[in-house]
Amino acid sequence: MPKSWLFVIIAFAVLRLVFWLTAFPNPDEAYYWLWGQHLDWSYYDHPPLNAWVQGAFTAVFGRSNFTLRLPNLISSGAIGYTYYRIVHYLYRDKIEQHFWLVIILVLASPLYFLFLGLAWHDHLLITFSLISAYLFITFLDGYVTEQKGESWRLYSSAIAIALAGLCKYNAVFVPLGFLAAMIADRRLRPFLRDRRLYFAIAIASSALIPILVWNLSNDFQSFHYYVDRSIHPVNGGIKLGSCLAFIGVSFFVVSPFYWRGFYRSFKQPSHLIRTDSVYPIVAFWMFAVSTIILTVISLISAALYYWNITAYLLLFPLLPACFIRASNFGSKALSGFQLYGLLFATLLVVHYCALPLSALVSKDADPDSRMLFGWNEVAVVVTQQASELQTSPLLITTDYRSASALAYQLNDKTVRAISDRVDQFDFWYPDDLPFRDKNAVILSDDWFPVQSKLLAKFDRVSPPITVPIIRFGVWIKNYYVQRGYGLK
Template identity: 25%
Template sequence: MELRGVLDPDLARALIGGLSPGGDGGRSSTGSVPGGWLVALAAVTVLRLVVAACSGLSPDEAYYWVWSRALAPGYLDHPPMVAVWIRAGCALFGDTALGVRLLAPVSAALGTLLLMLAARDLAIGPPEGGAAGGTAGRMVRAGLLLNATLALGVGAVTMTPDTPLLFFITLALWAIGRLFATGQGAWWLVAGAALGLACDSKYTALLPGAGLALWLLGSRAGRAWLRTPWPWCAGLLAVLLFLPVIGWNAAHHWASFVKQGGRTGDWRPARAVQFLGELAGGQVGLATPLVAPFLAGGLWRAVRCARVQARAALLACWSVLPAVVFVQHALGDRVQANWPVLLYPGLAIAAASLAWRLWRAAVAVGFALSLLVYVQATLAPLALSPHLDITLRQMAGWPALARAADGLAGETAGGDGFIAADEYGLASELALALPGRRVIGIEPRWALFDLPRAPAGGPANSQGNFQESFQENFQGIFLCSVRRLRDLDRGPFARMVPVGVLTRGRGGVAAERYAVFRVTLAPGAGARTALLP
């Protein structure tokens, strides 16, 4: 086998022993995605597109849509990739649910194909438990196990930063698989670009990247690659792609890095058992109860085989280091259930070598749970409370609430009254649903956006006739969740008059109640507000 750019004979032998298809198990990297699976994947993708178009947007998705209308190299909560993807989808299908979510089902389909090819190239040893259907069987198992998780099943019909993150993480694994299969160093550049784009999606992408660096330093094959320029160039490429995010943070007092990085130093051992239990329970829920043992088993097998197989060592480093970080964080604070999802593609590849008889049942249960969520999100046959039904709590009733608020705002300031909210998700939902109405977000985070400030805070004319003009132009209504009334900040308003309560819900089941006030913005309020698109 020819290794391009490698001149040192000892180095060549190390690379061949560690990375070539025959170097750690004699496997061939031949194999293509079975045609029947392509048909099934296309059908699932069409279903996901329908669900994405027909279910309501969550407040976070509406918030990311606002990002897409004010594109920037960074935001307080996350890097900008989710906004770029939404902007692309809305360019094709407008400011609709399908436009916002278009690239979620598409990237899930493309990512599944990449994962299956990566499973071919990164397969660990002979399959356990007897015959496993050979290379094609591993490829199909990896794709099915990942798609059977609720993390991907729900993530493929919604748009969050995890959506592009999972795609670029899978792209990186595919490129690394090609590196192992061919020994050609140029694949490092693809892996580096994918990891850089993953970091542009969510900061947690740094963790598998650190795991890859650990493999380079800690394994014979990895150290051999460090004697070539390829991994160094890959790292430089990843940093260059991440530089705009660093630049945005530097220009905004490191706001996003401080918000996300400030969580790392928490230490509350008295609640560690609770947090660790929530971490484990969240993964069982998102991976589904029967798929979760497969992912855990895949990690265990990768660790067991790490000493004798370079592929296994890489998958172990790729997964173990982030897992340790999440466990460490759980010793002091709650780990959100979706954070470890970036480990699922690598774990699905490792789990594909486990020919446990229950894998078909695990996949069937996982798909059934996702289908149940799809049906409830679109048809809502079950009248569940918002505590049990996340589709009701997050997605239901927003258009009706927006219409009711628009009617009340139309009775203010000669029909030109604004609508204001101090919850970013609520304000974003109203802005998305009411393009013809001025919607004002009142929260410090809006100061980091390149959005117009709500006009307030100065004399209206040279004659000093301030109050009359002010009340005429800066009147509207303000919505606040009833749950938040106790902590309501009245500072942005010169006047607040209670109007009543609006309820958001579905089928007679309330998801949230909002107190409504007729308000006048106070002078100086513009510094803490934004006029949403």
């Protein structure tokens, strides 16, 4: 491995460790951690696997940033090993060189540096989707050459995609890509009549069991949420701006240095890659199906760039053949994508760990990132106010983000959110009857100020205490803490 590559890998590793160990949980990280403290069959916003993992790790190792993101470290190792197997499977020689280049390509993609670092559902989705795709391709290659294939690879692929489905619903794009590849390649069409395929589909569909159990008990609320969000938008009509935003953001967060390589891989696969594998075909259809569907959704509703995160997984192992070619494009792109990725990763770590860079631009920009800071100060005031009330008062906030962050900071799973938005707290605490006559500490901010109808639930409330959050002399935001007496 060239020394410059070793430097780049070490730099990315250091940035990732700094992020994992020092960044306060993103509001959604804390939210999903809290799910793990309320174990259930499934959840309103997402399937349950990430919550189960967080609950298990916290039970064994306790609550800490290290524990929160330890599953990310394990999944990153699994992804690296799977890419090693893929590179070893695809290339005839220079295996080590191609493998390390694939790893650098993944790390240097802002999309994957960010989402493999966050303790969201995505890192598990990526892991199981990649494993499933590798196993399915090796099965299909055996099927093409022997008209049989190793069944254990097919069934293992189905188990892996079932686990991916237990992470996020957009895992469905992966088997849809498999199906499109089988229809497009005449060599694979006979397999559509193979009963093993339908047994594998049954295995993959087993992921729906806990999700269905939860929805049967909760009026299919999570299904309504996603249908209303993606298919039945509030405002009708073609949304060209939303579509262009989806395409544009995807172009930059994957990395603008990769797209020409993707195109060249599709147009004419390199002679360095084995020619007897269906890998390029499956890689293309995994990319095409997911991207086309989400582009159409972005035209009529809204699609976020990271919903397409599984589309590019099989493309990275095809890029070394393009980047290593003796051409000006290859040498310039090789240095360009590394610098681009390192710059993004550095800014991300500063943004999450030291100071939200958006605070330097505007006092109102990026309220999500501002919520990463100040929870030590907030917890001190909340704890002091709670001590002046009866034993174990209610801890209430005005949004799921602040409720989750406060619960994580205090290591207290009883913190709850009361807001107009439907969220998981509405299923844990469907009514106020068990809390009647209790006192409470109420936390709010300017993004989600305390509502008069919430204050009206109490006999009386104290004036709010302002908790300003400042880093390096830069004002980030204010929190407000007040006491409520006698919940009605």
